[in-house]
Amino acid sequence: xxxxxxxxxxxxxxxxxxxxxxxxxxxxxxxxxxxxxxxxxxxxxxxxxxxxxxxxxxxxxxxxxxxxxxxxxxxxxxxxxxxxxxxxxxxxxxxx
Amino acid sequence: xxxxxxxxxxxxxxxxxxxxxxxxxxxxxxxxxxxxxxxxxxxxxxxxxxxxxxxxxxxxxxxxxxxxxxxxxxxxxxxxxxxxxxxxxxxxxxxxxxxxxxxxxxxxxxxxxxxxxxxxxxxxxxxxxxxxxxxxxxxxxxxxxxxxxxxxxxxxxxxxxxxxxxxxxxxxxxxxxxxxxxxxxxxxx
Numbered sequence: 001x002x003x004x005x006x007x008x009x010x011x012x013x014x015x016x017x018x019x020x021x022x023x024x025x026x027x028x029x030x031x032x033x034x035x036x037x038x039x040x041x042x043x044x045x046x047x048x049x050x051x052x053x054x055x056x057x058x059x060x061x062x063x064x065x066x067x068x069x070x071x072x073x074x075x076x077x078x079x080x081x082x083x084x085x086x087x088x089x090x091x092x093x094x095x096x
Numbered sequence: 097x098x099x100x101x102x103x104x105x106x107x108x109x110x111x112x113x114x115x116x117x118x119x120x121x122x123x124x125x126x127x128x129x130x131x132x133x134x135x136x137x138x139x140x141x142x143x144x145x146x147x148x149x150x151x152x153x154x155x156x157x158x159x160x161x162x163x164x165x166x167x168x169x170x171x172x173x174x175x176x177x178x179x180x181x182x183x184x185x186x187x188x189x190x191x192x193x194x195x196x197x198x199x200x201x202x203x204x205x206x207x208x209x210x211x212x213x214x215x216x217x218x219x220x221x222x223x224x225x226x227x228x229x230x231x232x233x234x235x236x237x238x239x240x241x242x243x244x245x246x247x248x249x250x251x252x253x254x255x256x257x258x259x260x261x262x263x264x265x266x267x268x269x270x271x272x273x274x275x276x277x278x279x280x281x282x283x284x285x
Binding site: 007008009010011012014015060061062063064065083085 | 151152164165166167225226227230237238239240245
């Protein structure tokens with residue numbers, strides 16, 4: 001499987017480490033009301049879709065960047081990859 | 097003080113060098129390394145007259161060279177300066193940047209071919225899983241080689257440098273020696 005790294009082009013999936021659902025980027029505020037429940041959901045609850053899934057991959061034997069890879073779990077087709085940093089900054093409303 | 101004897105990454109008194117037909121592999125003990133990281137939004141400096149390369153690139157300017165290691169990060173190489181405080185010299189050139197001495201963490205093997213790019217390409221095809229045809233002179237990347245993390249630098253058509261973890265120097269040498277020996281025994285196989 002080849003992952004289209006946004007900076008380095010197609011790279012072998014063996015260079016990467018898989019972390020899981022990209023929703024892990026949305027870490028709840030630990031100081032807010034109901035933080036315990038929010039963290040319970042954050043740590044333990046995941047969607048398990050048959051189809052398009054956004055997930056985190058770490059380019060460990062590479063440039064050490066985190067990517068958000070969009071993958072179809074039924075066909076393993078990779079639909080896109082972005083730097084997780086850009087995704088997180090865009091979610092915060094900053095200029096990515 | 098007792099008499100201390102410096103040794104190379106492979107444990108020898110002098111750098112190891114060996115030829116395998118057209119290919120030769122030389123341990124480069126003189127190469128000084130320092131990493132450079134910049135803050136977000138910093139204008140890339142031009143340390144020692146060196147233009148820092150973009151992703152996947154390597155640039156050289158005489159005795160110093162640089163390759164990209166990650167967003168906003170580079171490794172700077174200085175030939176023959178392993179016994180000097182190269183990191184301090186570099187830090188003085190990049191105010192506001194973060195410089196870390198790296199020389200003692202790595203081993204560098206310089207591979208050269210006496211028969212053009214063919215043997216270099218065949219060796220790469222055997223040991224690393226990167227796009228060899230696209231790995232032209234001026235390219236540098238980090239990848240896996242027998243489960244070890246290494247930097248590859250294509251210094252020229254007929255020259256490739258492999259920089260790996262110093263503690264694994266002997267394993268890396270063994271991997272390269274084995275592959276190069278097979279290429280010598282079975283040329284163009």
